[in-house]
Amino acid sequence: MTPLEQIIFLLKAVPITLAISFLSFLLGLGLGILFAFMRIYGSTPLRYFSDSYEKFFRSVPVLAVMLLLYFGVGPYIQIFKDPFFTSVISLGIVSGANQSQIFRSAIGSVGRSQMLAAISLGLTELKAMRYVILPQALFLAVPGLGSEIALLIKDSAYSFIIGVIELMKHTDILRASQRSLVLPYIASAIIYVAMTFPLATYLDKWGSRKKKELGL
Amino acid sequence: MWFLLDYSMFLINGFLITVEVTLIGVGLGLILGILAALGDIYGGKIIKIIVNVYVEFFRGSPLIVQLFIFYFTVPYITGLRMDVMMTAILTLALNSGAYQKGYLKGAMEAVFKDQLMAAISLGLPMWKIFLYVVVPQALRIVIPAWSNELASMGKSTTALIVIGVREFLNTGISITAQTFRPLETYAFITIVYFIWIYSMLKALDMLYNRIKIPGLEPVI
Amino acid sequence: MTTILECRELTKVYGKVVAVNNVSLGIDRGETKVIFGPSGSGKSTLLRCLGLLEKPTKGTILFNGTDVYASRQDLNKLRARIGFVFQDPSLFRHLTAIGNVMLGLKHVLGLSDNEARRKAYEALKLVRMEDWANYYPSQLSGGQQQRVGIARAIAMDPEVVLFDEPTAALDVELKWEVITVMKDLAERGTTMLVATHELRFAREVADEMIFMDQGQIIEIGSPDHFFTSPNTERAKKFMAKILG
Ligand SMILES: Nc1ncnc2c1ncn2[C@@H]1O[C@H](COP(=O)(O)OP(=O)(O)O)[C@@H](O)[C@H]1O
Ligand SMILES: [Mg+2]
Numbered sequence: 001m002t003p004l005e006q007i008i009f010l011l012k013a014v015p016i017t018l019a020i021s022f023l024s025f026l027l028g029l030g031l032g033i034l035f036a037f038m039r040i041y042g043s044t045p046l047r048y049f050s051d052s053y054e055k056f057f058r059s060v061p062v063l064a065v066m067l068l069l070y071f072g073v074g075p076y077i078q079i080f081k082d083p084f085f086t087s088v089i090s091l092g093i094v095s096g097a098n099q100s101q102i103f104r105s106a107i108g109s110v111g112r113s114q115m116l117a118a119i120s121l122g123l124t125e126l127k128a129m130r131y132v133i134l135p136q137a138l139f140l141a142v143p144g145l146g147s148e149i150a151l152l153i154k155d156s157a158y159s160f161i162i163g164v165i166e167l168m169k170h171t172d173i174l175r176a177s178q179r180s181l182v183l184p185y186i187a188s189a190i191i192y193v194a195m196t197f198p199l200a201t202y203l204d205k206w207g208s209r210k211k212k213e214l215g216l
Numbered sequence: 217m218w219f220l221l222d223y224s225m226f227l228i229n230g231f232l233i234t235v236e237v238t239l240i241g242v243g244l245g246l247i248l249g250i251l252a253a254l255g256d257i258y259g260g261k262i263i264k265i266i267v268n269v270y271v272e273f274f275r276g277s278p279l280i281v282q283l284f285i286f287y288f289t290v291p292y293i294t295g296l297r298m299d300v301m302m303t304a305i306l307t308l309a310l311n312s313g314a315y316q317k318g319y320l321k322g323a324m325e326a327v328f329k330d331q332l333m334a335a336i337s338l339g340l341p342m343w344k345i346f347l348y349v350v351v352p353q354a355l356r357i358v359i360p361a362w363s364n365e366l367a368s369m370g371k372s373t374t375a376l377i378v379i380g381v382r383e384f385l386n387t388g389i390s391i392t393a394q395t396f397r398p399l400e401t402y403a404f405i406t407i408v409y410f411i412w413i414y415s416m417l418k419a420l421d422m423l424y425n426r427i428k429i430p431g432l433e434p435v436i
Numbered sequence: 437m438t439t440i441l442e443c444r445e446l447t448k449v450y451g452k453v454v455a456v457n458n459v460s461l462g463i464d465r466g467e468t469k470v471i472f473g474p475s476g477s478g479k480s481t482l483l484r485c486l487g488l489l490e491k492p493t494k495g496t497i498l499f500n501g502t503d504v505y506a507s508r509q510d511l512n513k514l515r516a517r518i519g520f521v522f523q524d525p526s527l528f529r530h531l532t533a534i535g536n537v538m539l540g541l542k543h544v545l546g547l548s549d550n551e552a553r554r555k556a557y558e559a560l561k562l563v564r565m566e567d568w569a570n571y572y573p574s575q576l577s578g579g580q581q582q583r584v585g586i587a588r589a590i591a592m593d594p595e596v597v598l599f600d601e602p603t604a605a606l607d608v609e610l611k612w613e614v615i616t617v618m619k620d621l622a623e624r625g626t627t628m629l630v631a632t633h634e635l636r637f638a639r640e641v642a643d644e645m646i647f648m649d650q651g652q653i654i655e656i657g658s659p660d661h662f663f664t665s666p667n668t669e670r671a672k673k674f675m676a677k678i679l680g
Contacts, residue, residue, distance in 0.1 A: 059413040061371040064385055064406045071392065072399035150276075157278035161378070168280060175284075181292040185285045193276035200276070334526035334585075337487055338540035338592065339516030348543060352530045431574020432529050 006174055007187050013170035014191065020088055020156040020166060025149050027092025032099025039104060050100065057097035063158045066090040070162045087159030091152055098151075102144035106137040139210045146203030150196035157192075167191065217400045223391050230387030231408065237383065238370045240305050245312025245365070252317035253324055267317070274314030279375040283307050287379045304381050312369055319361040319434075323354050356427060360434045363420035370413050384408070438465050439501070440596045440627055441486055441518065446495035448481050455481040457651035458495070463596055463629050468622045470638040471631045473648035474674060479631040480523070482648070483598045486629070487520045500595075516544045519589030519597035523604050525581035527573040533584045534560060534569040537591045545592065559591035560584070563617045579610030583617055590621065597621070599630040635678055639663060647671045 001009065038050040057065075069090055074080040079089070110133050118128035160168035167188060174184035220227065255267045274282065286307045291297050298306070335345040374385045382390075388405040392398045442462035448455045456478040463469055471479050484490040486497065488504065488511050497504045499514055527536050537556035541547045547555065560566045563583040573581055582602055589597055599618065603611040615637050622628060622641040632638065638645055639659040647655045647662070647670075655662075655671045666672045 055414060056410055059367065059371075059410045059417065060406050061374040061385065061409055063374040063377075064388075064402065064409055067385070067388070067398070068402035068406050072402045075399075154276075154278040157280045158375070160280075168278070171281070171284075175288070181288040185281060185289050189273065189277040189281045189285065192278055192281060193273060196276045197272060330522060330524050330526040331528055333489060334520075334522060334528070334588075335539075337489055337515055337518075337520035337522075338588070339512040339514075339544045340540065341512050344543050348539060349528055349530075353528075356530065429530050430572050432572075 001174075001178060003183055006178065006180070006183055009174060010167065010170050010184070010187055010191060013165065013167040014195075016084075016164070016166040017153065017156050017168075018195070020084070020091065020159055020164065021149060021152040023088045024091035024095055024152050024156070027088065028095025028099045028148070028152075029145075031093065031096025032101075032103055035096060035100035036103035036107065039100065040107060054097045054100050057094045058101070060094070062090055062094045062155055063161065065094060066158060066162055083159065083162045083164045086162060087156065087164055091155055091159075095148060095152055098148055099145065102141050102148065103137065106140040106144070107133060109140055110136045136214055139207070139214060142210065143204045143207030146199045146207070150199045153195050153199075154192065217404055219395060219397065220391070220401065220404055223387070226387050226391070227384070230382060230384040231412075233382060234370070234373050234384040235412070237301075237304055237308055237373050237376065237381070238366065241308030241312050241373070242316075242362070242366055242369050244305070244309035245316050245369075246320075248309060248313025249316030249320045252313060253321040256317065256321055257324060270310075271314045271317055274311050279307070279311055279372050280378050282311060283375060283379050300379055300381055303379060304376050308369065308373065311372070312365060315368075316361075316365060319358065323357040323361075353432060356424070356429060356432050357434050359420060359424045359427075363417050363424075366416050366420070367413050370416065371409070439463065440465055440499070441629070442498040443482075443486060443492070444496045444498070446482070446485060446492045446497070448478075448485055448490065449493045454651050456485065456492075459648075459651075459653055460495075461646065461653065463627060465595075465627055466625045467643050468626075468628045468630065468641050469644050469646060470642040471629065471646045471648055472633060472635070472638070472674075472678075473654075477648040478651040479648055480600050481651075483520075483600045483629070483631055487518055487598050488515050489520070512544070516540065516592055517595050519592060519594035521582075521585050521589050521597065521599045521602050523601045525573070525578070525585040527581055527584055527588075529573050532570050532572055533565060533576065533587075536573070536584055537588045540588065540592050556587070556591055559587040562590065562620070563587045564613075577610060578606045579613045582606065582610075582614045586614070586617060586621075590626070596627040596629065599628060599632065601631050601633070603632065603634060633678055635663075635675070647674070649674075 035050040035053055038046045039054070042050060066087055069080045070083060070086045074086065080086045114132055114136075115125070115128055118132045119125060123131070156166060157168040159166055160172065163169075171184045171188040175181065178184070252267045252271065255263045259267065283304070286298075286303050287300075331349060332345065335349050340348070373383055376383050377386045377389065380386075385405060388401050392401050395401065439462040442460075444460045446459045447457055459478075459482060461469075471482070473479060481490070485492045488497070491505065496506070499518070502509070504511070504514060527533075528539065531539065534553065534556050537559050538549075538552040541552035541555055542549065545552075557566060557569065560569055563586050565580060565583050565587060568576060568580060568584075573584070576584065586597075586602070602618070603614050606614065611634070615634055618628070618630070619637065619641055630638075630642075642659050645657060645659055645662050646653055647666075647668075649670055655666060655668050657666070662671065662675060666675060
């Protein structure tokens with residue numbers, strides 16, 4: 001293969017890498033919002049559960065979770081026989097713990113006083129949450145969520161270890177088939193940076209601007 | 217899970233390697249992070265560009281790619297061979313340094329110039345200013361970031377299996393290959409990671425709470 | 437009378453800016469002198485040079501009659517004998533009020549912890565901050581922080597204290613508490629050189645006022661002189677602007 005063909009071969013794997021990252025992000029988003037709410041508004045057992053979930057999955061390596069689910073749980077549960085879904089789910093539940101924390105701190109910085117103000121207008125706590133707190137909290141969460149997607153794009157590389165055919169796997173195939181030790185890795189690294197860099201920088205700037213606009 | 221007892225020495229060895237590369241990686245990363253932060257604050261244009269390319273590269277790409285690059289590409293280009301442990305530690309240090317540069321820069325800028333001037337006006341020599349004014353403040357700003365960094369480096373060391381380092385997760389892979397009991401083995405491994413990383417976080421958190429001071433919050 | 441701190445033909449240049457241009461002045465024991473003038477006129481720079489925080493480009497600085505830079509004295513020893521109060525309080529943020537005052541006593545003068553604490557407490561009393569001894573800077577108002585800054589300087593028993601617009605960064609209501617403390621000090625015979633726009637303070641306590649503009653001393657005189665009939669047009673205009 002010519003260098004150009006090699007690069008095209010790498011780029012062909014990008015959609016899979018993005019699919020893993022995006023789906024696991026969505027799973028993490030759902031879990032994150034759920035656990036953040038449980039932690040703030042849940043009954044004592046729910047709060048305790050949410051807290052333990054956050055602590056546990058923020059303290060374990062995602063690769064260990066992947067191997068556990070794929071090799072350990074896979075034989076018993078159908079979905080974990082599939083490496084693609086296994087990696088999406090592993091990344092998603094770990095990301096859920098991160099995102100729960102992102103949302104908790106975003107909701108926290110909107111502040112108790114706005115909640116009180118909304119309730120004093122006669123809004124129920126749920127409505128105050130829906131119309132006052134959440135819209136602002138979402139803005140505040142954007143930079144954190146941006147770096148979370150970037151993190152997932154990078155961590156999706158672990159799925160190559162359980163056999164998902166994504167960017168890292170294509171890189172490895174090139175090394176083996178082309179006996180080339182330079183281009184595949186450098187090109188692949190640059191592709192990863194190109195995917196993560198805009199997320200981290202652009203969203204961060206956007207977020208701080210929004211934050212100022214909201215006066216928070 | 218009792219079959220794991222037969223492998224206890226093996227597991228302990230792997231765990232110690234994981235702890236070792238984490239601590240050395242973060243320690244060397246601290247030095248690299250300080251240099252990078254100094255370069256970004258005081259350096260000329262070219263140094264600033266070099267620092268930022270370094271940081272974006274290591275923060276923007278997966279650790280696995282970085283490990284492959286230092287395992288395959290760099291020796292191929294330079295002709296320098298390193299053993300696997302050295303490769304692992306070098307890569308982790310460079311990776312950690314890129315992340316640590318961010319908050320170190322903030323911490324350095326936070327011990328303000330005006331306090332330095334005030335300390336000088338009292339007649340304190342430079343080393344005492346460093347010891348009694350700069351370090352106590354920088355430490356308090358930096359500890360929470362360190363605990364993040366230690367936890368995330370601890371988790372990232374699992375990537376070392378791709379270049380064959382016999383760290384903790386890798387011992388699990390070997391045990392599974394011999395015992396065909398992946399569920400118990402990986403569950404055990406995962407729980408040990410949790411206990412280790414969680415207690416590191418807790419310990420640093422307690423340390424921080426003991427020495428924290430109102431008005432001197434971390435910059436991150 | 438003994439001149440404690442003196443500069444002769446002092447010039448300080450930053451790049452192309454001549455911040456202080458050929459200034460000579462001395463402060464005698466027990467005297468209170470006030471420097472005033474538009475912002476950018478070189479007051480801070482002059483004070484920093486006199487406080488040995490910056491080296492002049494040209495000219496000499498004499499401390500108790502000895503040329504500081506020619507005699508190769510230990511600058512830190514001299515700095516300990518010259519107090520400095522900054523425009524921003526510049527308190528050490530990791531130390532309580534009393535901790536801020538004790539730092540120099542312990543690590544420069546070498547007092548024991550107990551002695552330093554007793555002395556620091558006395559200094560805090562002088563600035564009426566003894567009730568706040570164990571608070572951190574972030575828990576104090578700007579005026580309170582500034583008073584701690586003054587205590588930190590005077591606790592060292594300096595032979596002269598230099599004040600660089602200590603009330604400029606404060607709200608109007610907070611200015612008076614700092615000014616009151618400075619008046620107390622002046623009345624106790626502390627040797628002080630104060631850069632300030634608080635002309636009423638100057639009128640009450642200054643032995644001499646110095647008007648600076650564009651890095652130079654334009655006019656020197658008593659408060660009465662400046663309040664009734666300054667010689668120069670620039671001083672007249674400036675007085676009128678400040679007094680409103
Ligand atoms: N560290 C410095 N570097 C460069 N220029 C300075 C510095 N400090 C002061 N200057 C310049 O010197 C002049 C005098 O400033 P300053 O002494 O602060 O005046 P004042 O205290 O009367 O307002 C100003 O033009 C200022 O911009
Ligand atoms: Mg000034």
